[in-house]
Amino acid sequence: MNVLIPSPKPVAVVGGGIAGLSAARRLREHGVPVVLFEGSDRVAGLARSFQDDSGFTFDFGAHFITNRLAKCVGIEKECRDVKYYGESVLVHGKLYPYPFGLVGNPRYLSSAFLSRARGLFEKAPAESAADWFARAYGSAMADEIAIPLVEAWSGTAASDLAPSVGDKLGASSIAKVLWLRAAGRLQNKAIANGYCSELPESAQVWHVYPEKGVARVCEKLAEEMTEVIQLNSKVESIQVRDEQVRSVVVNGREIEVSTVISTAPINLLPRLVQGTDSLTDLAEFRFKPMVLVNVMLEGRHLLPNTVLWLPEKKFPFFRLTEAPWSMPWLAPEGKTIITCDIGADVGDEIWTRTDEELGEFCLDHLEEIIPGVRQRYLGVRALRTPIAYPIFLRKYEERRLSVTQDTGIAGLHSVGRNGGFDHLPMEDAYHRTLRRVDRLTAALSA
Ligand SMILES: Cc1cc2nc3c(=O)[nH]c(=O)nc-3n(C[C@H](O)[C@H](O)[C@H](O)COP(=O)(O)OP(=O)(O)OC[C@H]3O[C@@H](n4cnc5c(N)ncnc54)[C@H](O)[C@@H]3O)c2cc1C
Known part of the structure; x- marks a missing residue:
């Protein structure tokens, strides 16, 4: 696929996570000159992995990728198959396997039926995420499960969130989940469900794990492009004139570029882009920061499910x-790690606690779920990210939908999970970015 673009100026890719790396790789395949700037000293972004001396591996965010993504990247031979994946919900002291256990609760079931029946006469679209959940699941399950969970990860009232939050989390049909589960049992593999919306889910797509950690996905992409990637190279500004990208400034040096593909959080663009004020309103887009506390424990299968x-x-x-x-x-044999996801704000009382304080805090609350957990405690490692989840507030929903398709500045594209301001797992970030780059190169060559 070598469509040589006659431009002496390169495309600048901002960021070396999966989106930036896949954009750079595709541009190279198209014969487009490209340079990728990564602000930190390594690639992978939110998909970093760490190993400690005692044999524990921690992934920053992503744990679960698919065999299909591993194949696209070229690491399928370095991956182990994941044989089991399951989720449960604990509410009012009762444990429900997700999703079918919830359907077995007569109160949840009758309320869901009632809301579906009402929905037959409901013509107006849902106004908020709260409204969406009540209609989709019935008020009992919405009020007791879906809405509290969404409010916990977003730190925002569900009535202030756009209905698209529900669409993003919308469950697959029961028949499909049943089929995928059955296929998984037959093959002794964890069939992926809910980890990709860009490509279809099927019995041939299961979870795998790279032997060297999830970061390997990005490291492999980077290995093929060492001459294109500049680490420790934070893009300080993107220079725009007459609503057209002209150059980027990196480590004090101005470099003329034809196009910028940015994977930096979209709410940073107003500060990054100089020479226009058309992106000023993006500063109000919010991400939910998260403290991920990895508690290392003696024992295995201490939770009822993954x-x-x-x-x-x-x-x-x-x-x-x-x-x-x-x-x-x-984790080493006979030991385990439990990751506790705690919503926070940068600099708040949770964010600024030491790892040890966070470990103690989690143990206090884990006791109810794992009696005697303190006696199992081996240590803690906390990871903090200011950009865990994009928050789809109703007040900027229209702007979100338009700007993620087109920034309005010629030559500026904002893609990936944080650049595209969307709840994307890695496989979606990968394929969505490739599609965007293909459209861009088609336009450039035309
Ligand atoms: C808690 C959590 C759990 C998750 N679990 C899963 C999972 O199990 N499975 C799954 O598939 N996905 C999961 N994801 C999603 C997955 O991590 C992301 O989709 C993916 O890593 C996003 O890649 P990206 O390239 O879009 O962004 P990022 O990984 O954030 O990469 C952006 C890069 O840009 C760099 N950068 C930013 N600004 C600049 C600048 N000015 N100059 C230069 N460089 C810059 C950053 O340093 C970073 O390296 C999870 C995410 C979170 C937060």
């Missing part, structure tokens, strides 16, 4: 993940 959702406010964490349920090799 993921445990906790909608009740008495818990400071809304989600617990015991990744070794699915990837036993992430």
